Amino acid sequence: MAKTGGPGTGPTLPRFDKNSVTGQQVKPGTLRRVVPYAMRYRWSLAMLLLVTVIDAGIAATSPLLLKAIIDDGIIPRRLATVLWLAGTICVLAVVDAVALYVQSWFSGRIGEGLVFDLRTKVFRHVQEQPLAFFTRAQTGSLVSRLNTDIVGARQALATLLSQSVSTLMTLVLVLGSMFFLSWQITVAALVMIPIFFAPAKMVGRRLQRLTRERMQLDAEMGSMMNERFNVSGAMLAKLYGRPDQESGLFERLAGRIRDITVLSAVYGRLLFITATVLTALTTALVYGLGGYLAVHDGLQIGTLAAMVALLLRLYGPINQLTTMQVNVMTALVSFDRVFEILDLKPLIAERPDARVLPAAEDEAAPEVEFDLVSFRYPGADEVSIASLESVSARAPEGADNPLTLQELSFVAPAGKLTALVGSSGAGKTTITQLVPRLYDPTSGTVRVGGHDIRDLTLQSLRETVGVVTQDSHLFHDTLRANLLYAHPDATEREVIEACTAARIWDSISALPDGLDTVVGDRGYRLSGGEKQRIALARLLLKAPPIVVLDEATAHLDSESEAAIQRALKTALAGRTSLVIAHRLSTIRDADQILVIDAGRIRERGTHDELLAAGGFYADLYHTQFAQKDSVDAELRSEVR
Template structure:
C-alpha cells in the first residue's frame, strides 16, 4: 500500500492521440462572449470606429469615380481639388478611427487575457493536492501563458475582425451594385470559390494547433523538470545529460514537423486565394472593358469598380481565412475552459462557519478521527489527460484501494500525539486529512468538536499549522519565506522565531542576513537549515494545532536536539500530531499511535507499548534500537556524535 497518491505513470502506454484529435466542445464560442461583454463601453466605441472605417473604405472609390467622371473629363478643376481634399479628409478620419479601433481592440483583448489568467490561477489554487501530484507543471504554465494569449486572438478575431470584415463587405458590395450591377454579379459568383477550400484546411489546422499546444506544454514541462536544481543534479550524477538532450531534440523535432505542416496548409490557402483573386480581376477587367467600349459604362465608373473590387478582396480574403483563424484560436479557449471546468474536490459548504479564533490562554482544540475511511481520488476525478502527458494513455482501472479503514482515535487537547508505523501504513495520509487537503470517503474528522467539512477553509488553515517532510522554500529572500506565515510580522518577530528554531546563528552569519535569496526550492541551504527555517515559519504562525510530518527527519543529532528543545517550549499547550522517526521525539509524546494498514493497532506511552510486546516493540527493535544504542546514558538523549543524516551545502 502506498502512503500517498498512487503514481500516475504506472501502466501507461505510449502514443495516445485521443488528446490531439479532441474536437472543440459544443458551446465554447458561446462561453467566450461573456468575457468580452465585460468591456461593453469599449465594444461600443470599437463598433463605431469600425463603421467609420468601413464607410471610408467604401467611399474612397466612389469619390475617385466622381473625380474622373465629374472633374477630369469635364475639365472642372474646382471639382477635382474639392474631391481630392475630401479624400485627404477621409484618410485622416480613417487614420484616427483605426488608431481608436486598435486601442480598443488591444484593451479588450488584454483585458480578457487578464481575466482568464487570474481566474485560471485562482481556480487551480482550489484544486486538491492530488491534482498537483498528477499535472505537469509546464502544462499548467502553458495554459496560463500560450493558451490564454491564444484566447485573446479568438476575442479579437470573432468580435473585432468579424464585425469589421462583414460591415466593410456589405458597404463595398452596396457601392458596387450602385455603380454596376453586372460587374457586381460576376464578382459575387466567384466568392463561393474563395470559401470552399476553407472548411478542408480549417479542420486540419485546428488539429495541428491543438497538437502544437500540447507538445509545447510537454516541452515546457521537461524544461521545468530538468532546469531546476534537483533535475539538473540527477542528470549529472547519472551521466544522462546527452540522453536528456536527445529526448528534448525528439520532442522539439515533433513540434518542428507539425509547425511545417501548419505553414504549408496556411500557405496553400494563400496560394488558392491569390489565384482566385487574379481570375476575378481578369473577369472584371474583361467585362468592364467591354461595357466601357460599348459606351454603357463610364471610364470613371470602371476605375472605381476595379478599385472597389481590389478593396473587396481584403474582406473576402479575411472572411475566407477567418474561419481558420477563429477555429484555431477557439482551441485555446477550449483548453482554458477544460481547466476551469474541473470541479474542486475540496470546497466550503453553504453556510460554513469559522472555527473559533484561538487566543493565548485558551485551551487548544483536540483532534478526533471517527470511523474515517479514505482512498486517494482517481485521475479522472482530479486531473486532465492533457495536463499529464500526450505521450501516454491512461490505463483502465477501478477505484484506488482504501488507505485508511475505519480509523478512530483522539489526539487530546494540548498534548503531543506521535504516529509511528511501517512505511505505507497511512501516517502521511492522516496528516493530510487534518488541514483538509483531502476529504474522507466516510466518517468524520473533528477539530475542537467541529467537523472540518462544516468549517471555512481559511479558519481551519489558520488553526492548523503544518511542517511537511519536504521543507519547501520559494525562490525569494529568507525574510519573504518567513513572512509567508504572517505577512505583517516585524523584523523582531522574525528574529525571535529564528532564535526559537535554533537557526538565527546561521542566518545572522550570512552577508545579507534575512535578505539572503535562498535559491530554487531553498537549495542554497542545507536540509537541516531548511527544516529549521520551516519550523521558524511555523513558530511565527503560532497555531493552536500543529502537524509535523517527519519535521526533524533531515536534522543531524545536534540540530535535532536543539530543535526539540525549541519545539518543547513552542508546542506547550498546543495540540500536536507528529509523524515520529526519532526515539527522542517518541519518548516526549503523551500518546503514541501505532498505525498499520490504515488502522490504529496499538496506543499508549512508550513504556506501556514496550511492555505490551506487540507491533510497537517489534518496530522498536527494528527501527529504534540503533538510536537507543547511541543515546547518552546520563541524559537519555541521542548523542550528538552519532548523526543519522549527513548534510551537505
C-alpha cells in the same frame, strides 16, 4: 513523461496519444462561453464597433469619390471639382487613420483584459485543486495553459472583434455600391466568391489539428525544461551522465514543433496564394466585362475604375473572412484548453454556509477528533486532465484505489502531543493531510474543536493548523520572505525570536546578507537541516493552535535534533500536536502514541504502556535500537 529508448536507440518523444490529441474537436458552445468574458468590456466594445463602422464606411466611399473625380472632374475638365474631391479623399484618409488607431487601442484593451481575467481565474482555480491533481499534472502543461493558451485565446477574440464586424460592414456597403454602379459586373464577381471558401474549410480543419498537437508538444517541452532546469533535475542529469540523451530528446520535441510550425505556415500561405490568384482572375473578368459594357453599353470610365477599386475592397474582406475562419477555428482550441481547466471541479469545496472556526475559551487549543474515518485517494478521472499528465502515469481504466484509512477513530486531546508511528505506507501522512483538509474523508468525520471541518471556512481552518513536512519547500526568494509567508505582519523582533527558537538564527546572522539572503531554487543553497529549521521557524512564527509535524527533524543531525526537540517542547506547550516520527526516541514524552498499521490503529497508549504491553510498538522500538547498537558496534570496530 519522457522516455528514452533501449540500448542502442535514441530518446523517444513523450508517449502521449497523438491520435487522441489531434483528433479532439473543439467542444460545442466554446465560443458562447467566451461572451460573458467579453461583455465585461461592453463600453469598449461599443467604441470598437463605432470606429469599425466608420472605417468600413470610408472603405466603401473612397471608390465612389474616385468615380466622381474621373466622370465629373477629369473628363469634363472641371479642375475645381477634382481638387475638392481630392481634398475630401485626403480628409477621409486622415479620419480613417485615426479610426484604425482607436480601433487598435480598444481591441488591445479588450484582448489584454480578457487575458487578465482568464489568467487570474485559472490561477485561482488551479490553487483550489486537491493535492492529487498536482501529483498527476505536469507543471509545464499548467504553465502553458496560463501563458501560451490564454494568449491564443486573446488572439481569437481580437480577430473576432476587430475583423468580423469590419469585414461584414465593408461587404454590405461595398456590395451595395457595386450593385448601384453595375449589377451585371457585380453578379459576375459574386459567382467567384464560393471558390474562396472551399480551401479555407479544408485548411481550417487541418490547422486546428496541427494547433492542438503543437500546444501539447509545447506543454511537454515546457515540462521537460521545468524538470531539468531546477536543481534536483539538473543534479540527477549530471550524476547519471546522460547529456546526449537529454539533448536528443529535446531536439526531437523541438523538431516536431518545427515541422508543425512549417506545415501551418505552408497551409496559411496556400490560402493567401489561392486568394491572390482568384482576385487576379476576377479582376481580369471585371476588366473584360466592364470593357465590353463600356464599348457597347456606354458604361462610364469612372464607373469601371470605381468597380475595380470596389472589387479589391470586396475580395479583401472575403479573403479576411476565409483567414478569419481559419484563425478562429485554430485559436478556439486555446479557449477549449483553458476551459478544460476551469471545468475541473475542485474536490475540496467550501460550503456556502461555512462558518469561521470559533476561538476556544481562554485561547486553549482545540482538540482533533477522527470519527470512523475511511479514505481512499481519488482516481485519475476525478482529479486529472489527460493532456496535463503523462500517459505512462495514468491509472488503468477502471482501477479502483484501495482504502488508505479504514474506519479510523481517535481523539488528539487539546493541548497534548499525539504521536503517530508505523511502517511506511501505513497511513500516517494521510491522517495529517486530512486535518487541514487537504483531502476530505471518503466516509466518516474529522472534527476540530467539536466542529466538522467541512462546515468551516478553509481560511479559518488553515489559520488554525500549522504543518511542517519532511521535505519542506522554500520559494526562490529571501529568507525573510519565506519566513513572513506564514505571518506577513510579523515584526523583525518576532522573526528573530522564531529563528532563535528554531536554532537557526546563528547561521542566518553569520550570512553577509542575513535575512535578505536569497535561498535559491527550492532552498537548495541551504543544507537539509537548515531548510528544516527555517520551516520550523516559519511554523513558530505562525504560532497556530494545532501543529502537525511530519518527520520534521528527519534532516537534522543528533545535536541539532536534540536542540530542536528542546525548542519544540517549549513551543508546542499548550498546543494540540500531531507528530509523525520514525525515530521512536523522539516521542518518548508523547501524551499519546497511536500505532498505525494498514490504515487502522493497532495499538495506543503512552511510551511506557506500549513497551510494557510487548506488542508491535515494543518490537519496533527494540528492533530500532538493536539496529542502532549494531551500527555503533560496527563503527567502533572499523575505528580500531
